[in-house]
Amino acid sequence: MKLKITLLLVLLTSLAxxxxxxxxxxxxxxxxxxxxxxxxxxxxxxxxxxxxxxxTTEKGFYRITLKENTAYKLQVTYIGMKPGEKFIETKxxxxxxxxxxxxxNALDAVEIVYEMPVTVKGDTxxxxxxxxxxxxxxxxxxxxxxxxxxxxxxxxxxxxxGTVVQKLTVNGKDFFDGDSKLATENIPSNAVDKIEVLRxxxxxxxxxxxxxxxxxxxxxxxxxxxxxxFWFGDVTVxxxxxxxxxxxxxxxxPKLFYYNPKYSINVIGDLNNIGxxxxxxxxxxxxxxxxxxxxxxxxxxxxxxxxxxSGLTSVANSxxxxxxxxxxxxxxxxxxxxxxxxxxIFNSTKLNTRQESYIRYxxxxxxxxxxxxxxTGREASDQGLVKLSAMYKPNANNQIxxxxxxxxxxxxxxxxEVSSIIGETNQLDEVxxxxxxxxxxxxxxxxxxxxxxxxxxHVLKDEDPFYNAYLQNDPTNNDDDDDGxxxxxxxxxxxxxxxxxxxxxxxxxxxxxxxxxxxNQFDAKxxxxxxxxSKSNISFTLGTIFSRQDYNSNIFQFLEDGETLDATPTIVxxxxxxxxxxxxxxxxxxxxxxxxxxxxxxxxFTFRPGISLHAYGNQNIxxxxxxxxxxxxxxxxxxxxxxxxxxxxxxxxxKMSNQFTDVTNIARGLVLNSFDNLSYGNxxxxxxxSHNLTLRYRSFNLFNYTNVFAVVNYTKNIDxxxxxxxxxxxxxxxxxxxSQFADESLTAYGRWQRTFGKIRTGINANYxxxxxxxxxxxxQSVNKTFSQTYRPEIxxxxxxxxxxxxxxxxxxxxxxxxxRTTKIIRNAxxxxxxxxxxxxxxxxxxxxxxxxxxDGESESYQTWDASLAYRNNEDSHWEFEVKASNLLNIxxxxxxxxxxxxxxxxSTYILPRFVTFRVIYSL
Numbered sequence: 001m002k003l004k005i006t007l008l009l010v011l012l013t014s015l016a017x018x019x020x021x022x023x024x025x026x027x028x029x030x031x032x033x034x035x036x037x038x039x040x041x042x043x044x045x046x047x048x049x050x051x052x053x054x055x056t057t058e059k060g061f062y063r064i065t066l067k068e069n070t071a072y073k074l075q076v077t078y079i080g081m082k083p084g085e086k087f088i089e090t091k092x093x094x095x096x097x098x099x100x101x102x103x104x105n106a107l108d109a110v111e112i113v114y115e116m117p118v119t120v121k122g123d124t125x126x127x128x129x130x131x132x133x134x135x136x137x138x139x140x141x142x143x144x145x146x147x148x149x150x151x152x153x154x155x156x157x158x159x160x161x162g163t164v165v166q167k168l169t170v171n172g173k174d175f176f177d178g179d180s181k182l183a184t185e186n187i188p189s190n191a192v193d194k195i196e197v198l199r200x201x202x203x204x205x206x207x208x209x210x211x212x213x214x215x216x217x218x219x220x221x222x223x224x225x226x227x228x229x230f231w232f233g234d235v236t237v238x239x240x241x242x243x244x245x246x247x248x249x250x251x252x253x254p255k256l257f258y259y260n261p262k263y264s265i266n267v268i269g270d271l272n273n274i275g276x277x278x279x280x281x282x283x284x285x286x287x288x289x290x291x292x293x294x295x296x297x298x299x300x301x302x303x304x305x306x307x308x309x310s311g312l313t314s315v316a317n318s319x320x321x322x323x324x325x326x327x328x329x330x331x332x333x334x335x336x337x338x339x340x341x342x343x344x345i346f347n348s349t350k351l352n353t354r355q356e357s358y359i360r361y362x363x364x365x366x367x368x369x370x371x372x373x374x375x376t377g378r379e380a381s382d383q384g385l386v387k388l389s390a391m392y393k394p395n396a397n398n399q400i401x402x403x404x405x406x407x408x409x410x411x412x413x414x415x416x417e418v419s420s421i422i423g424e425t426n427q428l429d430e431v432x433x434x435x436x437x438x439x440x441x442x443x444x445x446x447x448x449x450x451x452x453x454x455x456x457x458h459v460l461k462d463e464d465p466f467y468n469a470y471l472q473n474d475p476t477n478n479d480d481d482d483d484g485x486x487x488x489x490x491x492x493x494x495x496x497x498x499x500x501x502x503x504x505x506x507x508x509x510x511x512x513x514x515x516x517x518x519x520n521q522f523d524a525k526x527x528x529x530x531x532x533x534s535k536s537n538i539s540f541t542l543g544t545i546f547s548r549q550d551y552n553s554n555i556f557q558f559l560e561d562g563e564t565l566d567a568t569p570t571i572v573x574x575x576x577x578x579x580x581x582x583x584x585x586x587x588x589x590x591x592x593x594x595x596x597x598x599x600x601x602x603x604x605f606t607f608r609p610g611i612s613l614h615a616y617g618n619q620n621i622x623x624x625x626x627x628x629x630x631x632x633x634x635x636x637x638x639x640x641x642x643x644x645x646x647x648x649x650x651x652x653x654x655k656m657s658n659q660f661t662d663v664t665n666i667a668r669g670l671v672l673n674s675f676d677n678l679s680y681g682n683x684x685x686x687x688x689x690s691h692n693l694t695l696r697y698r699s700f701n702l703f704n705y706t707n708v709f710a711v712v713n714y715t716k717n718i719d720x721x722x723x724x725x726x727x728x729x730x731x732x733x734x735x736x737x738x739s740q741f742a743d744e745s746l747t748a749y750g751r752w753q754r755t756f757g758k759i760r761t762g763i764n765a766n767y768x769x770x771x772x773x774x775x776x777x778x779x780q781s782v783n784k785t786f787s788q789t790y791r792p793e794i795x796x797x798x799x800x801x802x803x804x805x806x807x808x809x810x811x812x813x814x815x816x817x818x819x820r821t822t823k824i825i826r827n828a829x830x831x832x833x834x835x836x837x838x839x840x841x842x843x844x845x846x847x848x849x850x851x852x853x854x855d856g857e858s859e860s861y862q863t864w865d866a867s868l869a870y871r872n873n874e875d876s877h878w879e880f881e882v883k884a885s886n887l888l889n890i891x892x893x894x895x896x897x898x899x900x901x902x903x904x905x906x907s908t909y910i911l912p913r914f915v916t917f918r919v920i921y922s923l
Contacts (some may be wrong), residue, residue: 001756020757021090021521024063027056027076034060035101036646037702038078039116045071045087049799050131053117055702058645062703063758068092076101077116118148118702125197133189134799135836135874136844140192140221141184146520146797148434148705148755156181160197160217161698162709163884167201167218171228171255173264173331174742177387177905180219182327186268186278187221187633190874191232194222199625204399206443208449210529210537210599212608214641214651227258231923238881238918240274242784247320249274249916256923263332264602270325274885275468277323280315281349281411291437294455294525298528299612299635299655300591302547302638303660304519307463308433309381309411317893317908320352337395342388351379354909356892361902362817362920363776366727368471373418383409396837397445405437421730422492425675426470433463456524463517469675478504493675496731499570500581500670502557510558513672517663521547531662535602540694541595541612547588549663554582555672569670571680574724574735579680583622583669590617608639614658618681621668627683633658650697659688661721665736665901679723679734686738689718705755707762710748717743725901732901740774741780758798764791774900783900787813795832813899822897822903825853842869852896854905859894879920889913 003771027038038056042064043049051072052064066072068090074097076084081101088095117131132146145152151159158165158180168180174185197558201218202669233256240249251272258265268277285308291744295302313319324347353391361368387405415427442454471493476492497504498757504510525543555567567581595612618629635658641651664671667681693717720743722822723734747768753762766789774781795805809828814821830848837843845866852859869881894905 006772012841016758018375022063022075023052023066023072023088023090024061025096026060027062027078027084027101028060029081029101030100032832035078035081035440036060037120038062038076038081038099038101039119040074040076040099041116042066043075045073047360050117053896055116055118055120056700056702060238064109066095070213071892079121079598080104081677083555104714108693113291116205120702123199123201123852125199125709127195127197129189129192129195134797134803136491136803136834136842139185139189139190140187143189143192144184144195144219148753148760149700149707150195150197152184152364154327158184158219160199160219161252161700161707162711163215163217163747165217165219166223167203169843170266170865171223171259171264172220172223173259174327174329174389175266176343176345177389178328182268183221184277188234188255190922191223191227192221193224196220196222196520197478200671204441204443204453206397206399206445207453207529210539211533212599212639214649223259227259229385231256231258232485233257234920234922236918236920238274238916239885240914240916242912242914247273249278249914251276251916251918254913261333263331264326268325268327270323273320274448274914274916275315275318275320275321277315277349278325279345279347281347281379284345284347284383284385285409289401291439291457293706294457294523295543295591298525298541298543298591298593298595298614299637299657300660301543301657302521302589302591302615302660303662304459304461304521304547304549305517305664307465307515307517307664308409308431309413309429309465311520315349315351317355317910318351319909320355321911321913322348322350339391339393340389343385343900345383345385347381349379351377353377353379356909357904357906361730362820362822362903363781364819366901368727368730369421371730375420377413377415378570379413381409381411383407383411389548399441399443401439403437403439403788404575406435408432408434419492420732422676423472425426426499427473428468429465430467431463433461435459435461438562451529453527453529454524455527456522459519459521459523461517461519463515463519466790467511467513467515467672469511469672471511471675473504473507473509475505475507481668492729493731495728499569499728500555501570503559503565506560511672511675512558512564513553513554513555513601515553515671516551518550518624519547519663520549521545523856524711530576536598536600539596541593541597543589543591543593545589546679547590549585549587551585551587551667552583553667553671555667555670556581562700571670571678571733573668573680574682574737577668580623580669583671585663585669586621587663587666588617588619591615604643605757606639606641608641608644610637610664611635611639614689616658618660618686619795620663622668622683625683629686647701648696651694651696651698653692653694657690657692659690659717659721660684661685661736665721670752676731677734678732679736682736685721685736686719687834688720688738688751691716691718705753705760708751710750711861712748713746715745720773722773723773724778726777739773739775743770743772745770760797761792761794763793765789776901781818782816784816785813785898787811800836802833805832807831811824813898815902821855822898823855824898827851831839840870840872842871844869850894852894854896854903859905861890861892861894862888863890864888877922879922881918881920882915883918884913886911886913 027035036058040054040062042052042313044051052066054062054064056062069222070088074086078101082104084099084101117128121127127147129143137143141152144150153159153836165180166185180546200213201216202211202213236253238251244247254269256267268278327345329343333339357373378610385407389403410432413429417425440456444452466823512731523545525541527541529539539584557565569579569581572577573579591613591614593612596609600607614633616631620627622665633654637655639653646822665681670680694713696711719738723736724740725734748767751764769786791809793807796803807830811826813824828850832846834844847864849862864887867883867886869879871879892909893907895903
C-alpha cells in the first residue's frame, strides 16, 4: 500500500510541475473553407523541443496546451498548401491564433521543419515513434502501447480501434508472415522511425476497391535512416542463481536484423530457463503462416479437429521452464516483378507443472462427492516449421502467389494425478503430428470494370496420438457387497474397468490407446467482380470444399507378462448397439457453392447484401456400413455501414452459417480421451446452423485523441451438435447428437480512451450472457451465465518525468446450473512505474494484486517484478540490467472456473523468486 501511495504522489507532483494555458484557433483556406486534419506544432524557442501539437477537426478547429510565459514558434502544414508560421509568447491567459493557408502547386518545395507526432494520409495513420518515447523503451511493444488508438492486448497482439491487426511488415517486407507478437517483442525500439497503421487493408491492390476490408488492419514499421544496409539488433546474455543451488539460471537471446531495398534477413535465437521464451509451444502451434481459407466467408465452417496435445500449459503457469528457439525470416526481390520470402523456426520447450484443484460437481442428483486432485507434470515439445512464399507480378493486371508451409513436432506430456476419489494415476500422452499447407492465388484484371480472383488451399495433416494411463487397483474388492454385511466397496474405477472388459485381477490398470487421423482437404474458389459504376459493384463466387478424413483407434490393456489385452466393452450406445473399443472410419465431406454479393454506396451509407447456394455431401464409412446425408441450403448475409466521418462509422452485419464437425465425433467406437473421460461418436450427426448479428461502432478523433469502440454480438445456434454425458462416480462417458434445443449468447464490449496532454485515460467494459443446454443422464437442463467486466486505466507519457500506469479490473460472473448458482467476483488492481533517470538509468516495476471470491470464499495472490538497467548514454552499445522476478515469492496463482458439470478452484504453481544479471549489446 505504501508503494501505491508513493507512486500516486509522484504522479500528482509531475502533473503540477508547470502551469499551463490553452492555445486555440481555426485553420482555413483563402476563401474561408475549414481545413480538416491540418497539422499544428508548437516548438519551444528556448529548448527547441516540441511542447504541443494538434490536428484540426472537420471545422478546422485546433487546441494545444502550452506552458505560461514561454516563447513558441507555431507551424501549420496541410497537403497542397503552403505552410503557415507564427511566433508567439504566452503569458498567463489563453491565446487565440487563426491561420489562413494558401494553395501551392509546387509540392516539392514544401519543407516541413518539425515532424508531427501523428499525420493522416487517406486510410493511413502515421505515428512518429520518437514523439512517444521517453528513453525507457527497449522493444517495439513499448512504443506501440503508447500510441493513441493502438494497444497491446492481454494475448500480446496489436489492436487498432478494437480490432486485432492481421499483418505486420517492416519496411514493407513480411516479418515472419505478419506475426505481430513476434515483432513487438523482438524489434528494438531505437530502430523504429515511423509506425504506419493501415486501415481498410487489402494485400492485393487490384481488389482494394471491391473487397470488404472495413475490419482489416495492418501495421508497417519504417526503420530509421542508417538501419538499412547494416545489421542492427541486440544480443542479451544473462545468468542468475535459482533457489535450488543445483539449478543455475541462464539466458542467451540474439536478435539480429538486416534490411536493404532488395532483401532482408531476421534472426531470432533463444536459450533460457527463466520463463522468458521468445515463442511458447502454444504460439508455435498457432503459427499459421498467414494462411486463410478461401471459404472463410462462404458460410461453411468445417472442422478438421486438433489431435495434438490439448493440455499444453502456458509458461506463466509452470514451475520450471527450459526454452530453445532458432528462427530466421528472409525476403528477397531478384527483380522488380518477383518477390521471394520465407522462414524457418525450430522451437523446443520443456516445462514442469504442478496444480492443486478442488472440484465441486454442480448437480446434486449425480451423488458425486467433492474431489481434490494434485497434478504434477512434465511437458516436452520440439517443433519445426518451414515456409516458402513467392509473388510474381509482371504488370498491374496480373499477380500470382504461391505459399507452402510444413510443420512437424514431437510432443509428450507425463502427468501424475492424485485424486481423493480415484487415487494415484500416471498418464503419458505422445504425438508426432505433421502438416503441409499449400496456397495458390491468381488475380487478373481484364479491364477497369472486370476483375477475376482465384484462390486454392490444400491441407494435409497426419496425427498419431498415443495415450497411456496407469491406475491403482485393489483386486480383492472388485465386487461390492450391498447386503450391508461387508464393509468393502469397489474402487472408483472398477465399474468402468468392468464395462471396458479389462482384467481386474491385477494390482494396476495399465491402459493404452493408439489413434491415427489423416486429413486431406482442398478448398478453392473463383471470384468475379464487375464494377457497375463509381457507386456500386457486384461479385459472383463459385467455390468448393472437398475433405477426407481417415481415422482408426483401439483401446488395450498391458498385462504383467508383457502381452496386451484388447478391450471388449459392454457399454451400449443410445441405439442399443454394443460399442467397440476400436475405430476404422472414413469421413468424406463436400460443399459446392455459388454466391453473389452486391455492393452499393449511397452518400454516407454502404449496403452489401449477399446470398449463397450450397450443395452439401456427407458420407462416413464404418465397419462396412455407409451413412450419407446430401442436401441443399441457402445462406443469406447482409451488411450495412454508415460512415459519419472519415474516422467514425456504424456497421451492422448478419450472417447465417453451417457448422460441420470432424471425424472424431462421428466415429462410433469408444475413445479414451483420458482415464476418467470416455466418448463415442455418432455416425448420423448432421450440421449445426447458426445466426449471427453484429453491431459495431468506431470513432477515432485525432483532434482530442478520443478513441471509442463498441460492439454488440448475438448468436443463436440451431440443431447444435452437443454431448450426452453419463457418470459412473467421477468417470464420464459421452456421446454426441443433434439437439432441437437452441443455444444463445449475447455479448457487448466497449472501450473509451481519451488523451489529455500527457495523460491518457480509458475504460473497457464487457458484458456477456449465454444460455446453453446440457444433457446429463438423459436429463436436459439449462445453464445460464451472465458476466460483466470493467477495467478503468490511467497512464502518463512524460518525456522527462517518471511515468505511471494504473489499472483496475473488476469482474463478476453468475452461473445457474440446474438448481445451483455459482457467483465469482474478481478484483485485480495493478500498477506499472518506469523512470528514465539522468539519461543513464532505467527503472521499471510492475505490481498486481488479484482477489477472487467464489460464493463467499475468498482467495488472493500478488505478483511483483522489477528491473534496473544502466547505459552510459542513448547511443551506447552496452547496457547492464538487474531483473528480479516474483519478488514476493508467491507459490501459486489462483484460478476459478465454472465448467459444464462442475466448479473448479485451482492453485497453479509458478516459478519462484529469482534475480538475474544481464548484459545487452546493441549493434
